[in-house]
Amino acid sequence: MKMIMTYQEPIVEKREYVLLKRLISLSNFHFDARHSEEIKKLSELLKSAKVLDEEQMPQDIVRLQTTVTVSQFESSDMRFQIVLPDAVTIKEQHKSVLSSIGVACFGQVLGSEIQIISEGIVKQYSIVKVNQPNTTKSSVSLDHDND
Numbered sequence: 001m002k003m004i005m006t007y008q009e010p011i012v013e014k015r016e017y018v019l020l021k022r023l024i025s026l027s028n029f030h031f032d033a034r035h036s037e038e039i040k041k042l043s044e045l046l047k048s049a050k051v052l053d054e055e056q057m058p059q060d061i062v063r064l065q066t067t068v069t070v071s072q073f074e075s076s077d078m079r080f081q082i083v084l085p086d087a088v089t090i091k092e093q094h095k096s097v098l099s100s101i102g103v104a105c106f107g108q109v110l111g112s113e114i115q116i117i118s119e120g121i122v123k124q125y126s127i128v129k130v131n132q133p134n135t136t137k138s139s140v141s142l143d144h145d146n147d
Helices: 014-025 033-048 100-105
Strands: 011-013 050-052 067-071 078-083 094-096 113-118 121-131 139-141
Touching: 011 014, 014 033, 014 050, 033 100, 067 100, 078 100, 094 100, 100 113, 100 121
Parallel strands: 011 050, 078 094
Antiparallel strands: 067 078, 067 121, 113 121, 121 139
């Protein structure tokens, strides 16, 4: 049986924290009003986050370049990679860290329940798999058959 870690606050790697703080500070110059709510949410997330060095980062935390699988009740799973806004491509199934689902997942742990409000509709998801690039133990999931 898998043990799911829980954390009191979002966890963010130090270099990603600095990068995202810069992105937020430059957001007035690079993004239109469509992203204002997500920028505000990301800013709040970073204020409450626990910032760790790379070697301290748990493998089950969603961060930049992480491939995430989320599950929604009575729906198929959705798999995507969290990237910076300028790296988004539909073909590669990327989601910007400034998208509703990207900011909701960022800094969260495997097993977290996230909530997104889109066009007045509340959607709830569970993070069921976290795959980190370029690591020795790169994938953790709630499905013990897939590791």
